[in-house]
Amino acid sequence: MKYDCIVVGGGHAGCEAAHMTAFMGKKTLLITMNTNNIADMPCNPSIGGTAKGVIVRDIDALGGLMGRIADRSHFQMKMLNSKKGPAVRCLRCQADKITYPKNMLHALKSTPNLEIKEGMVEDLLTEKNKIKGVILSDQEKIEGKTLILTTGTYLKSNILRGDKNIEGGPHGEARSNFLSDNLKRLGFTIQRLKTGTPPRIKTSSIDFSKMQEEHGDERPYSFSHDIDPIYNPNEQQKCYLLYTNETTHKLILDNLDKSSMYGGYVTGIGPRYCPSIEDKIVRFNDKERHQLFLEPESLSYDEWYLQGFSTSMPEEIQEKMVHSLSGLENAKITKYAYAIEYDAIDPLELKPSLETKIIENLFTAGQINGTSGYEEAAGQGLIAGINAVQKLREQEPLILKRNESYLGVLIDDLVTKGTKEPYRMLTSRAEYRLVLRHDNALLRLRKYGYNLGTITEEMWTTYQKVEKEIKAFNVYLKETKLEINEDVKKEFEAHHFSIPLNKTTLFDLLKRPEITLDFLSRFLSFPFSNDIKEMVSIEIKYEGYIKKTEKEIEKMLKVEEKQIPKDIDYQNVKNLASEARQKLEIVRPITLAQASRISGVNPSDLSILAIYLKKEYGKNE
Amino acid sequence: MEETIAAISTSVGTGAISIVRLSGKEALMIVNKLFKGPDLTKVDSHTIHYGFIKENEELIDEVLVSIMLAPKTYTTEDVVEINCHGGIATTNKILELLLKNGARLAEPGEFTKRAFLNGRIDLIEAESVSDLIMSKSDKQRTLALNGVNGRLGTIVKKIRETLLNLIANIAVNIDYPEYEDAIEVTQDYLNKELAKIKNDLEILLKNASIGEIIRNGIDVALVGRPNVGKSSILNALLNEEKAIVTDISGTTRDVIEGKMNLNGIQINLIDTAGIRETKDFVEKIGVDKSKEIIEKSDLVILVLNNNEKLNANDLELLEKVKERTHILFINKNDLESNINLPEDATVVYGNTMTLDGMEALKEKIIEMYQLDQIALKDLTYLSNARQIDLVSKSLNHLKEALLDIEKNIPVDMIEIHLRNAFDNLGKLIGECYEDELIDKLFKNFCLGK
Incomplete structure (x- = not known):
């Protein structure tokens, strides 16, 4: 039996990858160690969040699953940054750790062309640096034309608590002992990374009355562009806010040498954005307290996630630490916090398509590439899936640009700069964030989905409908004039707004910074959906800013057009600074723009490179 | 569309004729905005025109402008060259104006790079272009580092x-x-x-703004309590008895100006009456004037006595001077130090009686304004x-x-x-x-x- 695509690992990256290759018509096998752990959420019980929420929207626009599944599997939804500017708004839901994996498994099982098999992959079958298939731990060989590795934290993983160091993945699952060694043998650079997770607490042992309630939004939202919100905002589950105190801090400082991190038992590099509570207290010792959140793991579990309290202390110290918190004096810990170390590859060894440079038809996605987060993983899985199919079709890969999607930023950062710590997406990593908004994901990406065949007919209809409505709303705003009668005058005066000339169009009114669509809806009703209204009014109100960003983008794209041939030998490029030469050789950028983003490649190096390209390759232009 | 670039294409020396060159689509438009003379957008290609470069309505320099339209130019883009007559300061100013109006400063070797990329020069020349970029970048980097x-x-x-x-x-x-x-x-x-x-x-x-400095020099104000030695410093620097030096506090009532030359840059020295509260009407005018001069000067030298603690007047002056570029000159370095100076202050020690520290003071000014590099x-x-x-x-x-x-x-x-x-x-x-x-x-x- 020969498969078009084999996907190894059933986490968030693996699910998106396997679903997409199968959806695009390729015979796909998803190999997971445990079907019950498909789309598992071993850490926080939420999906989305700042920047990540936009990734989920982008995945949805391209036909991926995460948004659709999350919409059916959450018990709280929030629009973050709703009081800030339009470019930084993001959705986050509290996802149910039972329902989400269940719904995902169901979606995979109902995808044609997709088979799921339990097993542990320990080696790759290759021939002349091209993928041929995989070998399982029981020596079974499975042939495949393309392979997507999404092994998460399972490569040689160790769970750490205090001086205890246990071989194994999350939930005490078996780890892959040989795959990373075999990757090394094939020529990959393996690095050791670290992450961690906080303790879980039994519901009945928590005194919620001592904590502050955190509610979901009253207005319903959905991640998916194709599904209207299907939940009742009044029935959302609450989360809770609590704080550490002096006793907690003292406990931690007194026992610091017992933690795996400070006791010197950890070799992996952990992410700065996800520090353990001991890190926070050591590094910010002037802070009297730190925020913690209690979030339910599932409506059908008796367990809460203590966000902000990730630690690698031994169990008995964790008990004391948790009991020092107000409301958790009698708390029963159902799962202790731990740090986990695992092997990952160096993403500089990847092409922007997520195919490896070393083995043809081998793709990698998710934590194996040095990232962190469900959304980052899912996004890469989707792109890897699409590009595995494109490879089989002998067509150009989908490489999203930095101005098109957070996924473009994510992958470009990975393959251009590499990463030394688990990479998390942050708004501040996106220089064109003004055009990478939550509201315009559909407009940015769905056309790609249509052209590549990654979306359904209905999804394309959604797009066409939205496009039509945007046009109609724009026309409406440009043609409708506000009659300045006494009532209108009064309203303007009451808000201290200067009164416009009679018959100014709504379009022109909206350009005034102080006048919002909400304000205008006092006088007129707009027969358009909230999404359309939001999208259009942002484009009008922030036109100046958006135009500026677009100018920047234009400049970047011009350099992005300048391709660097794959076979270039940097040794032949005279006058390059030696640091630039080295970096260029490692990264092997595909365009001059990508080259310009490598640290250590200076403008003079770029000029020299441009001249060399023109000289050597420009004759046919 | 490539950006329009500009640079001085001749080696610039004081008084010499220098050429500022622009290349790119907007070259003509940018120069025309600053040009008083015929409308350059209407003239024939490869012609030279007489006129003035102006900033708003102020005439900056008398110039000859060569217009060379694409494609028969060095870079194959529109090229404009401005022949300036006013020396380094004026050339500098003209380049600044061009940059302000939309041109970008050319990178090292960029004109030649464009010439090559646009197919204007051949491969053998191209080798030297990349050498040129390399060497010019190195020099610029060294200079940039000095600046840092x-x-x-x-x-x-x-x-x-x-x-x-x-x-x-x-x-x-x-x-x-x-x-x-x-x-x-x-x-x-x-x-x-x-x-x-x-x-x-x-x-x-x-x-x-070194252009400014070259044009107008640096205005240096000497301030301090009465009789602390300001006039002596002025005289020492100017080498002449310009100010009246007496032992009676508050003798110097008029602002006296003198000019000296440091590395070819004019230093305008201004002595002021000591600032202190006074009922003497004539002296009061002098004090007000001093405060005004501190506001207007580029550099303030505050003179203090080494052997005395800072008093209320000194502190008031220190406070005033803080907002400006300043040097503290500590007089009477032969006496025991009782002075408590603020941290991070730029300090020169000296003695107006022995003229010790005068050279150090000059050196400090040179360093602060990088006059040696100008x-x-x-x-x-x-x-x-x-x-x-x-x-x-x-x-x-x-x-x-x-x-x-x-x-x-x-x-x-x-x-x-x-x-x-x-x-x-x-x-x-x-x-x-x-x-x-x-x-x-x-x-x-x-x-x-």
């Missing part, structure tokens, strides 16, 4: 650090909206902070035009930010201006480490799950 270590670098680094802190704080507000410990950067807060930075940049621009030709000058260009760009971004705050634009959008300002300052001191922001974020704020 100087006073300018220190100031820019400080301003940049302030900006980075603001940007990081805004980034935390965006990426961790539920994190309570970071203060929320509001429009009001930002307004106050940016006003300060804007002020710093304006001062910097004024001081860094005397260098060509590249130093270019590097300074670049600095001025980058600082004014940063300043413009801040001005836009302040305007947008007034318009009630959300802070996270205004941050885009801050980033632009920050990036330009980074280019100025050769630092544009990309992960600076992310590093700052996690260093300053305790974030994470």
Whole structure:
């Protein structure tokens, strides 16, 4: 039996990858160690969040699953940054750790062309640096034309608590002992990374009355562009806010040498954005307290996630630490916090398509590439899936640009700069964030989905409908004039707004910074959906800013057009600074723009490179 | 579309004729805006025109302008060359005007690079182009590094650090909206902070404006309590009895000016009456005048006595002088020190009786204004035009930010201006480490799950 695509690992990256290759018509096998752990959420019980929420929207626009599944599997939804500017708004839901994996498994099982098999992959079958298939731990060989590795934290993983160091993945699952060694043998650079997770607490042992309630939004939202919100905002589950105190801090400082991190038992590099509570207290010792959140793991579990309290202390110290918190004096810990170390590859060894440079038809996605987060993983899985199919079709890969999607930023950062710590997406990593908004994901990406065949007919209809409505709303705003009668005058005066000339169009009114669509809806009703209204009014109100960003983008794209041939030998490029030469050789950028983003490649190096390209390759232009 | 570039294409020496060259689509339009003479957009290609370069209505220089339209030019783009007559200062000024009006300062070897990329010159020449870029970049880098270590670098680094802190704080507000410990950067807060930075940049621009210095020299005010030795310093520097020196406090009632020359740059020395509260009407005028002069001067030398503790008058003066570029001259270095000086002050010790410290004072002024580098030709000058260009760009971004705050634009959008300002300052001191922001974020704020 020969498969078009084999996907190894059933986490968030693996699910998106396997679903997409199968959806695009390729015979796909998803190999997971445990079907019950498909789309598992071993850490926080939420999906989305700042920047990540936009990734989920982008995945949805391209036909991926995460948004659709999350919409059916959450018990709280929030629009973050709703009081800030339009470019930084993001959705986050509290996802149910039972329902989400269940719904995902169901979606995979109902995808044609997709088979799921339990097993542990320990080696790759290759021939002349091209993928041929995989070998399982029981020596079974499975042939495949393309392979997507999404092994998460399972490569040689160790769970750490205090001086205890246990071989194994999350939930005490078996780890892959040989795959990373075999990757090394094939020529990959393996690095050791670290992450961690906080303790879980039994519901009945928590005194919620001592904590502050955190509610979901009253207005319903959905991640998916194709599904209207299907939940009742009044029935959302609450989360809770609590704080550490002096006793907690003292406990931690007194026992610091017992933690795996400070006791010197950890070799992996952990992410700065996800520090353990001991890190926070050591590094910010002037802070009297730190925020913690209690979030339910599932409506059908008796367990809460203590966000902000990730630690690698031994169990008995964790008990004391948790009991020092107000409301958790009698708390029963159902799962202790731990740090986990695992092997990952160096993403500089990847092409922007997520195919490896070393083995043809081998793709990698998710934590194996040095990232962190469900959304980052899912996004890469989707792109890897699409590009595995494109490879089989002998067509150009989908490489999203930095101005098109957070996924473009994510992958470009990975393959251009590499990463030394688990990479998390942050708004501040996106220089064109003004055009990478939550509201315009559909407009940015769905056309790609249509052209590549990654979306359904209905999804394309959604797009066409939205496009039509945007046009109609724009026309409406440009043609409708506000009659300045006494009532209108009064309203303007009451808000201290200067009164416009009679018959100014709504379009022109909206350009005034102080006048919002909400304000205008006092006088007129707009027969358009909230999404359309939001999208259009942002484009009008922030036109100046958006135009500026677009100018920047234009400049970047011009350099992005300048391709660097794959076979270039940097040794032949005279006058390059030696640091630039080295970096260029490692990264092997595909365009001059990508080259310009490598640290250590200076403008003079770029000029020299441009001249060399023109000289050597420009004759046919 | 390629940007229009400009540079001085001749080696610049005082009094020599120099040529400023532009290449690119907007070359003609930019020069025409600044040109008093025939309408250059209507003249034939490959012709030369007589006229003036003007800033608003002020005439800057009498020039000849050559118009060469694409494609028969060195770069194959539209090329305009301005023959200037007014020496280094004026040429400098003209380049500044071109940059202000939309041209970008050419990188080393960029005209030749364009000529090659546009197929104008052949392969053998191209080899030398890449050599040229290499060597010119090296020189520029050395010069830029010199700048970084100087006073300018220190100031820019400080301003940049302030900006980075603001940007990081805004980034935390965006990426961790539920994190309570970071203060929320509001429009009001930002307004106050940016006003300060804007002020710093304006001062910097004024001081860094070497063109200005070459044209008008540096105005140096000598201030201090009565009879502390100001006039003696003035005389020593000028080598003549210009001011009246007596032992009676408050003798020097008029502002006396003298001119001296440091590395070819004119230093305008101004002696002032000692500032102190007085009922003597005549002296009062002198004191007011002194305060006014501190405001107007480029550099203030505050003279203090080594053997005395700072008194209320000295402290008041120190406070006034702080806002300006200044040097503390500590007189009577032969007597035991009783003086408590502020940290980080630029200090020269000396003695007006023995004239000790006069050379050190001159050296200090040379160092502060990098006067030794102004005397260098060509590249130093270019590097300074670049600095001025980058600082004014940063300043413009801040001005836009302040305007947008007034318009009630959300802070996270205004941050885009801050980033632009920050990036330009980074280019100025050769630092544009990309992960600076992310590093700052996690260093300053305790974030994470």
